[in-house]
Ligand SMILES: NC(=O)C1=CN([C@@H]2O[C@H](COP(=O)(O)OP(=O)(O)OC[C@H]3O[C@@H](n4cnc5c(N)ncnc54)[C@H](O)[C@@H]3O)[C@@H](O)[C@H]2O)C=CC1
């Protein structure tokens with residue numbers, strides 16, 4: 112008999128399948144704290160949560176029989192994925208079940224902010240009949256900027272068209288063809304900020320999306336924009352937003368999510384007349400809660416019964432013989448994917464992974480999944496992409512994955528090359544495991560190098576002229592950026608060259624912009640492989 116603990120309020124209808132199963136006992140105990148969970152988790156094979164329960168490493172450590180954690184929803188930021196993976200606990204989510212509900216909440220918020228519904232309601236029930244203060248705007252004919260064109264963003268764009276809105280969309284995986292098919296204008300963040308009348312964000316919260324809308328964006332923003340966030344707190348800088356509303360740049364904002372939830376009682380959004388809020392209600396409909404609970408219950412049952420399952424967000428077991436051969440390359444593969452995804456410009460359309468030498472002799476599928484994870488996680492977030500779902504996510508985003516093998520490696524006993532293609536560019540990087548040195552990047556595009564794939568790197572392309580290295584060193588030194596290692600690669604003396612620097616701490620955008628102004632320096636890019 113399997114025992115399943117449900118530790119958050121989850122729809123009864125949704126978990127009916129589990130409750131009806133002859134081989135399962137379900138205990139519903141919502142609201143337990145960490146200590147209480149640690150005390151009882153040892154007797155359970157599965158744990159079902161929504162977003163309230165924080166599933167910590169301590170809880171997993173005590174969950175000796177725990178095989179699966181099911182998250183009835185999308186974001187798994189309340190579960191320590193690393194700890195789950197280390198303990199071989201499968202984490203599954205329900206990525207599709209609340210898409211429409213959250214999209215509809217986005218419209219509820221957009222229309223409320225356009226027509227001042229909450230503010231007008233308050234006055235009316237307070238006995239005031241005030242029709243002058245609440246003149247709104249129509250959605251028809253307005254431009255909506257959508258940042259993040261995944262499941263929810265795409266549904267928002269579809270429905271906004273029915274309101275007669277023009278749609279500008281940005282997503283690192285959105286190609287010109289797909290945008291055209293969807294009838295939206297593929298745009299940059301800057302385009303959207305300068306031109307949209309309404310803007311809504313639908314990205315995960317990643318290091319790249321944190322504060323993607325902040326002071327620099329508000330400074331150039333179209334005056335009178337209305338902004339909605341039903342994704343994750345922190346994508347829009349809350350303090351900068353309040354300033355922008357007070358300065359009249361932003362006409363109104365509607366937030367379902369906060370950087371810290373619940374927000375403190377003195378949070379500036381809570382008393383601002385032009386900012387409306389809901390307490391993370393995006394997924395809170397009867398239908399969505401049933402859908403996500405049904406999806407997650409089905410997968411939990413499959414896992415307990417050792418049947419095929421979907422939507423795992425962490426690592427599945429890999430056969431021991433394959434694991435032994437490939438394990439040393441997993442980290443390298445993921446880093447190479449991440450490295451080249453930070454170089455490419457434009458939406459990635461194809462990932463080619465080429466294995467040469469010894470590596471070509473084994474089943475490299477698990478390793479390819481790591482490479483694809485590295486490529487995708489830079490934009491989708493590390494907690495969303497793992498080796499179970501990386502190939503599926505690539506397919507979903509129309510990114511073609513090609514694998515090539517050659518039993519002969521030119522300069523090394525084995526090597527791994529990752530090539531990314533977008534409409535406008537092709538970039539590649541090759542890595543190997545050097546005996547005694549570990550993982551190394553040995554080629555970037557056509558330039559041979561020898562770089563450890565770790566930490567903060569700066570990649571510079573320049574002309575092979577005397578004095579460049581000194582200029583770069585001086586500029587970084589003056590800005591307190593300490594260079595740990597430096598590698599220069601060139602094809603021909605005096606021709607095009609690249610320089611790869613490992614720096615102790617990341618250089619600011621301003622420092623990178625200063626580097627590009629140096630004579631004979633063509634491009635500089637910061638690459639984060641932490
Ligand atoms: N308020 C609520 O209750 C709910 C919130 N959510 C949140 O909504 C967000 C979107 O969810 P889904 O659409 O299901 O996820 P998704 O994974 O289908 O879509 C996210 C999209 O954001 C894109 N993206 C990543 N970095 C970007 C960047 N820098 N600029 C622009 N786009 C970028 C990705 O390429 C991806 O296409 C997630 O944060 C999720 O946790 C989801 C459900 C309910």
Ligand SMILES: O=C(O)CCC(=O)C(=O)O
Pocket residue numbers: 161162183184185186187209391393394395
């Ligand atoms: O369970 C909830 O209500 C939170 C939903 C959410 O934010 C998500 O699925 O990412």
